[in-house]
Amino acid sequence: MAVRVVMGYDGSQESGTAIDVGVSLFPGAHGWITYLWVPPFASEKVRQRLRSRARDTDELVALVEQEGEREAQRVVTTGVTLAGAAGWDAEPLLKRTWGGEGWRIAQVAEEVDADLVIVGSRGLGGAKAFLGSVSDLVVHYCARPMVVVPHPMLSTEHEALAGGPVIVGWDGSAGAEKALEAAMRLLPDRDLLLVSVDNDDPVDEPASVDAEVLGSRKVERLRVERGHGFPAHACADALISAARDHDAAVIVVGSRGRSAARKILLGSVAMATLHNAERPVMVVPSEWEVP
Secondary structure, eight states: OOOEEEEEOOSSHHHHHHHHHHHHHSTTOEEEEEEEEOTTOSOHHHHHHHHTTOSSHHHHHHHHHHHHHHHHHHHHHHHHHHHHHTTOEEEEEEEEOSSOHHHHHHHHHHHHTOSEEEEESSOEETTEEOSSHHHHHHHHHOSSOEEEEOSSOOHHHHHHTTTOOEEEEOSSSHHHHHHHHHHHHHSTTOOEEEEEESOSSOOOOOSOOOHHHHTTOOEEEEEEOOOSSSHHHHHHHHHHHHHHHTTOSEEEEESSOBOTTOOBSSSHHHHHHHHHOSSOEEEEOTTOOOO
16 A cells, blocks of 8 residues: 655755655655645745735735735646656645644644655745744654655765665664554565664563564664763764664654663654754654554
8 A cells, every 4th residue: 555645845945855755765655745835825026016016905915815826836736746757646735824834734644644744854935934943843743754854965865765774763662662663664675773872771672573564674773872962962863873874764763762761762862863864864753553
């Protein structure tokens, strides 16, 4: 069954990269190419031209909304064309909103029953930021796995998308179990590398690895040393380094896991990884239920 993806798209280079990465990680997916249409509903250049044509404020508002909707439709149609040409079953999803974009895109994922959300990390929609701070907000609001695509990515990082392994942040917690389950089900045919970061206490093995879901893929454990500095950032740096060393396609972390020693590994580490990773990062919320 094809993975169902809500893809945030705003016409920027960053969101175009997110489509390229999404197609590589989830080939053959069904994608809702989603554009959040936010006030003032048209670019500044268009609004300037319309001011000279409108007879009064009411007409100006109507013209701005009319032209803004046409601009938004062109943007989302371009995204659908890109995703469709790359192999997705893509359809447009245009949403008019007045703010709270992170919350709104999380809501859209619930409305269409998507398996996951993909956004770029620094896109711009017209004169208003859409992807960037929004990616942080989606992580907090979304009850489904979310992939954040950094920009720019180097050629070696793009090449790893095709067949590179999946790094899973592992501390034996329930959050880590969720991350592993999502990696197995949403990223099939990928070898998995469970990375534990510098913990003197014993780390539990996975409670259950579904052999049928896993198939012929390999699951390996790797213990890495945590660097210096604030613990969350040091753990995130260790995961990012492991991904670089093993030429990984994506890093998968849970959003609120804690180790037996009550050291935060997945939680603030998830945010630190999102903000510093050179490769795509999938964050799996603790409330996510396996479909």
